[in-house]
Amino acid sequence: MNALDSAAAVPALTPRDYKSPVKPIWCPGCGDFGVLSAITIAFATLGLRPEEVAVISGIGCSSRIPAYLNAYGFHGVHGRALALATGLKVARPELTVLVASGDGDGFSIGGNHFLHACRRNVDLTYVVMDNRVYGMTKGQPSPTTEPDWDSALSPGGTGLRPFNPLVIALASGANFVARGFSGDPRGTADLIVQAVRNPGFSFVEVISPCITFRPDQLAWKRAVRPAPVAPTDDPARAARRLMSDDGLNTGVLYSGTRRPYAPPRPSSLRPVKTLQQEFAL
Numbered sequence: 001m002n003a004l005d006s007a008a009a010v011p012a013l014t015p016r017d018y019k020s021p022v023k024p025i026w027c028p029g030c031g032d033f034g035v036l037s038a039i040t041i042a043f044a045t046l047g048l049r050p051e052e053v054a055v056i057s058g059i060g061c062s063s064r065i066p067a068y069l070n071a072y073g074f075h076g077v078h079g080r081a082l083a084l085a086t087g088l089k090v091a092r093p094e095l096t097v098l099v100a101s102g103d104g105d106g107f108s109i110g111g112n113h114f115l116h117a118c119r120r121n122v123d124l125t126y127v128v129m130d131n132r133v134y135g136m137t138k139g140q141p142s143p144t145t146e147p148d149w150d151s152a153l154s155p156g157g158t159g160l161r162p163f164n165p166l167v168i169a170l171a172s173g174a175n176f177v178a179r180g181f182s183g184d185p186r187g188t189a190d191l192i193v194q195a196v197r198n199p200g201f202s203f204v205e206v207i208s209p210c211i212t213f214r215p216d217q218l219a220w221k222r223a224v225r226p227a228p229v230a231p232t233d234d235p236a237r238a239a240r241r242l243m244s245d246d247g248l249n250t251g252v253l254y255s256g257t258r259r260p261y262a263p264p265r266p267s268s269l270r271p272v273k274t275l276q277q278e279f280a281l
């Protein structure tokens with residue numbers, strides 16, 4: 001039985017209830033539509049009310065997602081979504097905080113925050129829509145772009161070894177690591193449900209084609225397949241598996257038991273005015 005079936009008894013809201021009235025401006029056929037659906041299915045499955053959820057993003061096509069959801073949201077600055085989300089979760093631990101990013105946003109300018117969010121293990125769910133390109137800024141190679149991807153902006157390919165986000169998440173201390181595919185919204189929703197339920201920092205890479213700058217990624221639909229291995233709680237074993245992975249195996253790879261970082265809340269909060277006076281120059 002998967003997480004979607006086991007939660008079927010909490011049907012208070014439907015996925016449609018988590019969609020905002022804002023119409024996505026993504027290119028028709030963009031993989032991110034599937035991720036939006038997956039997130040709404042996951043929230044409905046978890047039985048969370050919109051006011052119990054905050055979705056935080058950076059900048060990029062993928063980072064537009066908070067605007068399309070009926071929940072608290074913050075469209076932040078490029079690469080800083082995890083820093084913002086960490087502060088929010090520590091200050092308001094009762095909220096379920098989901099962070100949404102792209103591979104450029106999350107692994108290039110936001111790479112440092114990614115390492116330390118894994119290490120800190122605050123209870124966040126980090127969904128990265130990985131299309132192996134900078135979509136919003138017209139198709140530059142990103143940290144996950146294949147070295148031989150030949151394009152107008154990278155003639156002959158970059159020749160650079162791509163970043164392996166799942167291995168890096170494991171090595172840095174993430175407590176849950178999974179990969180989904182945007183063409184399978186229900187399967188991806190199931191991963192997000194498990195990620196939210198797993199305490200600590202959960203990382204879900206969702207491979208999500210950019211049909212405008214990477215039409216070659218349409219081939220992913222026939223190439224993705226469920227990982228032939230069961231999840232493990234041994235990070236070294238999971239990392240070894242990933243080192244020979246072609247990036248198209250989906251499912252939960254690692255589910256750990258590290259205790260999340262959750263500092264005690266102060267017994268009283270001082271008014272902002274008092275703080276302003278203390279910090280006044």
Ligand SMILES: Cc1ncc(C[n+]2csc(CCOP(=O)(O)OP(=O)(O)O)c2C)c(N)n1
Binds near residue numbers: 101103
């Ligand atoms: C500090 C800063 N640097 C650069 C940019 C320009 N910029 C906006 S979106 C983006 C790339 C986004 O790519 P990715 O995160 O892969 O998301 P996608 O658009 O592919 O979903 C860049 C470089 C910016 N907005 N702010």
Ligand code: SF4
Binds near residue numbers: 031061
């Ligand atoms: S440019 Fe690519 S990532 Fe951006 S909306 Fe279009 S298809 Fe999606």
